Amino acid sequence: MTKVLVPTICPYCGAGCGFFIAVEKERAVGIEYMLDHPVSEGALCSKGNAALEIVGHQERLTSPLKRRGDGWAKISWEEAIGLAAKGLGDAKKRRGPASIAFLASSKCTNEENYLIEKLARLLGSPHVDNCARLCHAPSVVGLNRTLGAAGMTNPIPDVASSRCIFIIGSNLAENHPVISRWVHRAKDAGALVIVADPRETHTSWMADIFLQLAPGTDVALLNGMAHVIIREGLLDGEYIARNTKGFEVLAESVRDFTPEKAAEITGVTADEIVRAARAYASSPASSILYSMGITQHTTGTDNVQAVSNLALICGHLGRSGTGVMPLRGQNNVQGACDMGALAEFYPGYRKASDPETIKYFSSAWEADGLPTGPGLTATEMIEAATSGDVGAMYIVGEDPANSDPSSRRVRKALDALDFLVVQDVFMTATAQAADLVLPGAVWAEKEGSFTNTERRVQWSSKALDPPGSALSDREIICRVALSFGLDFDYPDAASVLAEINRTVPQYAGITRDRLETGGLIWPCPSHDHPGTPILHSSGFKLAEGRAAIVPVPYRPAVEVANEDYPFVLTTGRAAVHHNAGSMTRRSPSLVSREPDLYVEINPTDAAKLKVVDGDPVTVTTLRGETEAHARLSVGVKEGVVFMPFHFPGTNVLTQETTDPEARIPEFKVSACRISRRD
Ligand SMILES: Nc1nc2c(c(=O)[nH]1)N[C@H]1C(S)=C(S)[C@@H](COP(=O)(O)OP(=O)(O)OC[C@H]3O[C@@H](n4cnc5c(=O)[nH]c(N)nc54)[C@H](O)[C@@H]3O)O[C@H]1N2
Ligand SMILES: Nc1nc2c(c(=O)[nH]1)N[C@H]1C(S)=C(S)[C@@H](COP(=O)(O)OP(=O)(O)OC[C@H]3O[C@@H](n4cnc5c(=O)[nH]c(N)nc54)[C@H](O)[C@@H]3O)O[C@H]1N2
Ligand code: SF4
Ligand SMILES: [Mo]
Numbered sequence: 080m081t082k083v084l085v086p087t088i089c090p091y092c093g094a095g096c097g098f099f100i101a102v103e104k105e106r107a108v109g110i111e112y113m114l115d116h117p118v119s120e121g122a123l124c125s126k127g128n129a130a131l132e133i134v135g136h137q138e139r140l141t142s143p144l145k146r147r148g149d150g151w152a153k154i155s156w157e158e159a160i161g162l163a164a165k166g167l168g169d170a171k172k173r174r175g176p177a178s179i180a181f182l183a184s185s186k187c188t189n190e191e192n193y194l195i196e197k198l199a200r201l202l203g204s205p206h207v208d209n210c211a212r213l214c215h216a217p218s219v220v221g222l223n224r225t226l227g228a229a230g231m232t233n234p235i236p237d238v239a240s241s242r243c244i245f246i247i248g249s250n251l252a253e254n255h256p257v258i259s260r261w262v263h264r265a266k267d268a269g270a271l272v273i274v275a276d277p278r279e280t281h282t283s284w285m286a287d288i289f290l291q292l293a294p295g296t297d298v299a300l301l302n303g304m305a306h307v308i309i310r311e312g313l314l315d316g317e318y319i320a321r322n323t324k325g326f327e328v329l330a331e332s333v334r335d336f337t338p339e340k341a342a343e344i345t346g347v348t349a350d351e352i353v354r355a356a357r358a359y360a361s362s363p364a365s366s367i368l369y370s371m372g373i374t375q376h377t378t379g380t381d382n383v384q385a386v387s388n389l390a391l392i393c394g395h396l397g398r399s400g401t402g403v404m405p406l407r408g409q410n411n412v413q414g415a416c417d418m419g420a421l422a423e424f425y426p427g428y429r430k431a432s433d434p435e436t437i438k439y440f441s442s443a444w445e446a447d448g449l450p451t452g453p454g455l456t457a458t459e460m461i462e463a464a465t466s467g468d469v470g471a472m473y474i475v476g477e478d479p480a481n482s483d484p485s486s487r488r489v490r491k492a493l494d495a496l497d498f499l500v501v502q503d504v505f506m507t508a509t510a511q512a513a514d515l516v517l518p519g520a521v522w523a524e525k526e527g528s529f530t531n532t533e534r535r536v537q538w539s540s541k542a543l544d545p546p547g548s549a550l551s552d553r554e555i556i557c558r559v560a561l562s563f564g565l566d567f568d569y570p571d572a573a574s575v576l577a578e579i580n581r582t583v584p585q586y587a588g589i590t591r592d593r594l595e596t597g598g599l600i601w602p603c604p605s606h607d608h609p610g611t612p613i614l615h616s617s618g619f620k621l622a623e624g625r626a627a628i629v630p631v632p633y634r635p636a637v638e639v640a641n642e643d644y645p646f647v648l649t650t651g652r653a654a655v656h657h658n659a660g661s662m663t664r665r666s667p668s669l670v671s672r673e674p675d676l677y678v679e680i681n682p683t684d685a686a687k688l689k690v691v692d693g694d695p696v697t698v699t700t701l702r703g704e705t706e707a708h709a710r711l712s713v714g715v716k717e718g719v720v721f722m723p724f725h726f727p728g729t730n731v732l733t734q735e736t737t738d739p740e741a742r743i744p745e746f747k748v749s750a751c752r753i754s755r756r757d
Contacts, residue, residue, distance in 0.1 A: 084111055085542035088529050089127040090186065090522040091657050093407035094118055094235070094257045095531025096127050100523055100542040107131050107523070107543055117597055118235050118531070124256035125655050125669065132666040133521065134543065138505055140518035141547025151516070156548060156558070162515050163473075164562040166498030167202070170471035173497075176203025176450065180460040180469045183209045183420035184476025184552070185412035187519075188527025189536070189586075190575035191552040192411070192418040194567070195475055196426060198560050201446055205431060205454030206469070209420040210477055211412050212457040216741035217374045218405040219416065219423075221383030225391070225627050226403065227620040229428075230413070233366065233402035234533040234600060234612040239264040240400035243362035245273045245355070247297065247386065248372020252281035253654035255370075255406050255532075259285070262368075271362065273355045275300060275347075276372055277649060278679070278721055279714035288355050292345040294649045294719060295636035295748045297373050301385035302633060303341025303349075304356040306333040308392060313360035318394030322618065325628035329388055332630035344633065346716075360393045364400030370408070371651060375746040377637050379738040385631045392628065397616040407532035409658075410522075414530035417585065417601070422454040427583035443582050456742040458483070458735065464492035471498040473559075475552060476519065480508035481659035482724070484733040484744040485702045502555060505661045508727060519552045520545035527553070527572040528594060530601070533612070536589050537598035636748040637736045644700060644750035646684070646720050650733060651747075656725035663725065676726035677710040680753065681717045685709060688753055695756040698722070700749050703731040706756065720753065 084099035096119035099111040110131060112121040119127075133139075143159030144151040154162075170178050179202060183195040192209070199207040211219070215229075222229040238244065238261040252259040262285060266272055274286035277294045292300055308314050309330050319326050338349035338356075345352075359365050367390060373382035387403060395401040407413045419426035429436040431452025441449055455463055461483060463469040472493075483489045493499055493512040501513040510516045522529075524545040530536045545551070550558075553572060560567035569575045573591040580587055588603040588610075600610040618624035640647050655672045656663040663669045678698055680690065690696055692711040697704050698720070705728035715721050722729045724746075732751060737744050 082108065085540050086113065087523055087542060088410065088537050088539040089123065090130055090410050091126045092255055093409060093412060093532035094255050095410065095529065095535060095537060096123055096257050097537065098123055098127065100131065102542050105543065107134060119257050122257050122260060126657060126663065129666045129668045132668060133662045134523050135546070136665050138665060139546050139549070140504060140506060140516060141549055142518060144516040146514050159515060159517060160558045160562050163500050163559050166500060166514060167471050167473065168563070170497055171202065174470050177205060178468065178470040179204045180206035180455060180463070180472050182457060182472070182474040182477045182479070183207055183415055185209050185211065185409035185415040186476040187411065187552050188525070188529060188572060189411065189414040189418055189579065190527045190572040191556065192415045192420050193426060193575055193579055194553060194556045194569065196419040197444065198556055198565070200425070200440070200449050201444065201565050202563065203448055203450055205450035205452045206422065206460060207420050207454060208422045208457040208460065209412065209415040210409065210457065210482065211416050211421065213482060213743060213746070214371065214408050214412060215374055215405050216743045217379030217383045217738055219421070220741045221380045222387065222403065222405065225384055225387035225629060226615060227626065228614055230534045230614065231402070231404045231407070231532055232396060232614045233399070233404065234535070235261055237399050237402070237612070238262055238366060238368070239268070241265050241270050241364055241366040242400065243271045243273070243358050243365040245359050245365065245367045246282060247275040247367065247369045248374070249368055249370040249406055250276065250280045250282045250651065251368065251406060252285065254652050256654065258406065271358050273358060277716065277719055288351060288358065290347045290351055290355060291716060292347050294647050295376055295378070296345040297382045298378055298385050298631055298633045299341045299344035300347065300352065301389060302333045302336040302631065303338045303352045304359065305329065305388055305392065306336045307338055307353050307356035308360045309333065311357070313357065314392045315394030319392060323391050323626045323628050326392065329392070329628045329630050332632070359389065364398060365393065365395045366400060366402045366404060368404045368406060370406040372747065375743055376748065377736055377738050377745045378634050379743045380740045381631045381634070384629050388628050388631070391626050397613065399613065411529045413532060413534060414528070417530060417583065418579070422456045423452060426579070427585055458737055458742050458744060461489055461492045464496050467495070470496060472496055473500050474509060475502045478507040478509045478659040478661055480512060481727050481730060484730055484746060485735045486730045487703055488735060502552060503661070505665065507659070507661045517555050518547065518549035519555065520549050525551035525553070525572070528576060533600060535598045535600045536586065536594065538591070538594035637745055638734060638748060638750040640718060640750050644752050646718060646751050646753060648698065648700065648720050648722065648732060648749045648751040649747045650722050650724050650729055653723045653725065656723065658725065660725040676705070676707040676722065676728055678707045678753070679710050679712045679715050679721040681715050681719070682711045682713060683717050685711050688755060690755050697754050697756055698732060698751050700732040700751045702734065705729065705731050720751065
């Protein structure tokens, strides 16, 4: 029997690794490695290797479902689309188009996200967001302000040419494992690695300098480093003069931020701060890699701006081996944002508040009455559902009931909606709260483009048919749109991409026929343009072509440890699970390695609590309590505990307080107490 190898992109993280699905008799029989892939070069991590385990899974949604009492009734697509149209239409009639809110999916293709964005806008709703809000919203705000673009500045393989790599708030060895191969390559060639993280991790094991700071104190660390660089004259004065503005104000603002002061706040020694500052500033090419450890804070935007400041005063931008690299999380969170699935933007980062944007899309989409934004963010939608300002939601490929902070509050908000439609591939906690559940096809059962963290747009081909009557998200969205009389005639993903080429300038030259191999890195403005792997090599897309250096005052986290809640809880990830876990908890090879929820506790703290490794404990915060197993680890400092959020329960504990600008919740700092359960 002939075996066909279908090229595809891993459905998990933003590294965007490529591989082949081997198909025989219309069934997937295995994975084959893609040796010439520009990022993965044939490598895959444990999740990539297990990706096919969820495709034919027995718990896949195979039919539309409507709520019947406490259970579900299988219904036809005809009835399902009718119910979706009625539910959304009723909300619109009763309370206006702004009472409908949409969550787009960073698991879906660019084409699907573009269609969700377009559907929302044509129905008159300004409210479309995606899980980037819980992830890199501070990068969008902070990097746009300082550098004029929010993407990763350099491509992933470029990290191998760095001479000093500063990793702050990122556990890439577990969460972007294939990217960490490029860090190893640089290290093998003599590069120095600095890691700043409150926990010892697989990533900190790579570090030459490990800064084990207290959660939420990154601004103090970065300001302390800027102080040393300026005081010791390690800055790049020529670069600053030619490419930036605002340096004097920064210099003034960090004048008193001595390493000793930073040490007091962060718990890292002054000597380590000085060594890290010297190493970063004086290498010929330094890069900064960061992710959730600095963005998921009420100071997320400040943290990102403080990172930009370091790169700008040292001139570590615009060249190979330099750069500011926000490591994007989901397989297509970059693309979902590019397609406008963000409250502040229409496709291509055109500001939703700008009348020119509305004029442009009114003409491009031949539509009247497009809504002006900004709309509600994902976090604000939950509040608006509770208050009744939002009456209906259409959630595609997201699981806020488990992934948003303070889960009890989220569940209440979802239950308060008049109508909730959820489109997913499994029955998630969010789908459990829905009136209508629509079964989507997973990535391998459809085609389309995905944009990875380095802005590389790649095509993924269809290998298999979806199970039962499940349909691709494109087909479902088109059916819903058609039921509103909208002209959504898109017979395939390529026809949507052709429209994206016309309306999203960064993607103008990224046509279907150019995506056969390797992909293209945006901005790619025309058909003969090779793409732009390195940003900012000749100035910045800001006033006068100059980047903005901005002073960042230090603010402590909102919740600090206290007598009643003596520990700082920080949350995050483990190598073998993905986000809220609807996929990886169904993947036998992965769940066998990490079967249930645990909390990492320092052995000294555990002894005081009379807890030994494996004991059942209760973790309590102001929001609620959760049961977990204790995992004793010297990797967390005394007073700090860590929980992954891959199992229901962790987000019962986390707080909904957000960054004032980016509106990201403070997932990384909550005060908690722990007790042993008998
Ligand atoms: N295995 C796996 N891989 C994933 C995912 C997954 O769920 N599992 N999810 C994907 C997604 S959506 C994303 S966004 C990325 C996220 O990837 P990462 O950002 O690497 O993930 P986290 O584990 O949330 O946080 C990173 C580190 O920040 C540290 N940290 C916590 N608080 C602080 C702080 O105050 N300061 C500093 N400097 N560090 C702090 C944590 O200890 C942790 O080691 O991963 C993607 N890849
Ligand atoms: N405590 C705590 N909470 C966090 C974080 C943290 O660090 N700590 N991190 C936050 C971050 S960075 C993120 S990105 C969010 C993630 O939040 P979510 O995006 O809500 O998390 P996922 O579990 O990845 O949900 C994706 C959903 O898409 C479904 N899906 C997969 N493929 C497809 C498809 O092709 N079509 C459709 N329709 N559905 C599909 C999956 O089954 C899954 O239910 O969580 C945030 N929450
Ligand atoms: S590193 Fe990310 S994209 Fe690559 S195989 Fe692992 S989960 Fe998939
Ligand atoms: Mo994320």
